[in-house]
Amino acid sequence: MKKLILLLLVITSTTSFAQTDSTFIREIYDEALEKGEAYENLRSLCKDIGARITGSAEAEMAVKWGEKLLKSYNFDNVYLQEIKVPHWERGTTEAAWIENEAGEILKLDILALGGSIGTNGLITGEVIEVLDVKALQQLSENEVKGKIVFLSQAFDKKNIQTFKSYGACYPIRGLGTNEAGKLNAKAVVIRSLATPEDDFPHTGTMHYDEDVNKIPGAAMSTNNATLLSEWLKKGKVTLKMEMDCKTYPDVTSYNVIAEMNGKDDKVITWGGHLDSWDVGEGAHDDGAGIAHSIEALRILKELGYQPNHKLRCVLFMNEENGNMGGKSYAKIVSEKKEEHICAIESDRGGFLPVGFDVNGTEDQLKMVQNYETLLNSFELYRFRKGFGGVDIGPLKEYYPNMIQLGMAISSQRYFNYHHTNNDVFEAVNQRELELGSAAMATMVYLMDKTLK
């Protein structure tokens, strides 16, 4: 009975809280939907800067772009945070062909995996199809040596959340080349980590152990992968490939930061990542998160909100291949003995926002779920335990008690665009982007009001 009374008390207090806040949240949404600047900011980032892989001239331009834009909004503080980042370039040559015993030749749609070495000229090898990294690890060196390993694991379409399928396939991209190198394979090609059957190869990061025999790795389109499997069922297939991608020495880059001062110095931080892969325009990944994050701070300032805590929007550098932005940020702010109480990330595209995932305690989840009725009226429904984000992740080590939130965004279309030439501004819908911005501003506001 005590529990039931407590339940009623919670319901009552939630309701009165909701009444106080719903007006302000309505103003946030009105601003985002009627006078929003997120869509134009995303257009500018995609078209005026373009794809912006860490270490590139475009990434440097993106830093300038972010700093100038944030300064134009007259936030209390705008500054750059210097960090060291890796520098990998795709180069100018990237091609592959398969040939079967009948002499049929097909040019593949490929992209080198990020971090791969080049081929040092045209290489040729017999293709051996292996389902996944586990299966690869069970092969002997004799079976693999000198061959080109084709890792063909496909997305499990049955998962309603496509990130689950991505997670399951991640090893073929992240670890497959390294494992095949140990067995002295000549190179690795993988089926792209993608939902649809189409012609777009998806790049993404991969990893070499320090002392491993480094071999090249590339991704082919899902259509190519399906066809290659069919060819292999009929007989021997040879693959030729050439790539001149290369890793250069680390360079200096920056996280770009804007703040509104609060009544105390405790920090609520949020952001997305400013870098992208070097193909397409990095519109969904993660131009959208950048647009969401900047817009959230702009809206709160525009509405004259007086924060309780320091509100800090961070445009992180180098999420895609090293996460040096996130790691360095966490180290720097902890060394300064700043107190971080909350971090929020948007890195799941500019699609329809559906809620927030909470990386925190049961109590922290409940704190967020208390707003459920209120947020339902803005079409946000999903509040569960889950992942916050790659950029904000390293903060947990230094601030284990902080709450981290990842904006939950419908994932159905994400892996049609992720890390491809297809990830361009035109693939983002204005309203969906604006709703994401409003959702981000809303959660920042609620956390600022609630957290002591």
Added chain:
Amino acid sequence: MKKLILLLLVITSTTSFAQTDSTFIREIYDEALEKGEAYENLRSLCKDIGARITGSAEAEMAVKWGEKLLKSYNFDNVYLQEIKVPHWERGTTEAAWIENEAGEILKLDILALGGSIGTNGLITGEVIEVLDVKALQQLSENEVKGKIVFLSQAFDKKNIQTFKSYGACYPIRGLGTNEAGKLNAKAVVIRSLATPEDDFPHTGTMHYDEDVNKIPGAAMSTNNATLLSEWLKKGKVTLKMEMDCKTYPDVTSYNVIAEMNGKDDKVITWGGHLDSWDVGEGAHDDGAGIAHSIEALRILKELGYQPNHKLRCVLFMNEENGNMGGKSYAKIVSEKKEEHICAIESDRGGFLPVGFDVNGTEDQLKMVQNYETLLNSFELYRFRKGFGGVDIGPLKEYYPNMIQLGMAISSQRYFNYHHTNNDVFEAVNQRELELGSAAMATMVYLMDKTLK
């Protein structure tokens, strides 16, 4: 206290219900996502048939297409239901220009409103801008006579659900031409009922009173409308237009019906509409609803489901301009004294399904909400009172106690495509369409299990 015990009982019974059903619903989703045929069926309807306005040769082809497809699935009964439907054609000439006092001329992107008379050659008139139908009704005949009325009401972007904005603007398209005719205007042009600012005019149905002075009506793109308002602020603007659209005598057409027999003859019916406007391919409106509806029945049959009631999938004709399919269906089945206990409609596009709107009593709403926890795991969250659908609407007159459900689908992108040349197969995402099919099959299953 009694209420609380009741609450606990409800919670307990819901949970055990969920455990019984979740396996079957999981199978529905697996079938839709892994072996789904909805996307291929939609491609075929869009590409092999195309746009299919009621009364056209394409609509006749669509009836044949639907009948053949349903027969190929070997359902218990597949048949055509004969109905009388209107027949309006756009003709071959459709153009308009505006000219300002400086002699600048601009060709407009226009589409005749469905049902409009033609212009009988090129007509010219001074443009008078009026916000909406209410404002028009307050003008005198002197102010309007001989002029071309430009109804410029824009979507309210602040509404999170875009259907609210559509509803608010609906009178300028549905009633505006008729009202301007009463004041002896020469013609009406409207700002398209659309979310984005772009170059696509949106057609849609309009209405003339029997004895009204009939004048032509057309819609221009939102970009055109914004520009025309700007020109009108600076001075007089003349509009020239020519359209040879025309209404022909009513013709015979059909609702296309497929059934699975149940343990009794009570009917659970669901569907979408087979007709579309005569532009684009009618992919979202309502090819998607057709694909959802056929796929729901296919999945239930494929999984070997044995229904309690008669399950009936209806591809309705003529939703867009007359609703003779829905009206006739209701009349025919009630005359046959069939007992209809539930009707479900999908007519909000092939985007992400988010839940179901219930047109029914509080108890019927609660019955659906009892499945909330179960459906949450399939990413369906929204169960509210709301609209069922245009096609199933007329059934309520004959079966006032039946429950009607409208599949709730994210509306953020709908009015980018609705009734335009832009509404093509390529605008539909495969996964989102498949999730809609699974949601439809799931709700049919749950209603069949629950309703006595």
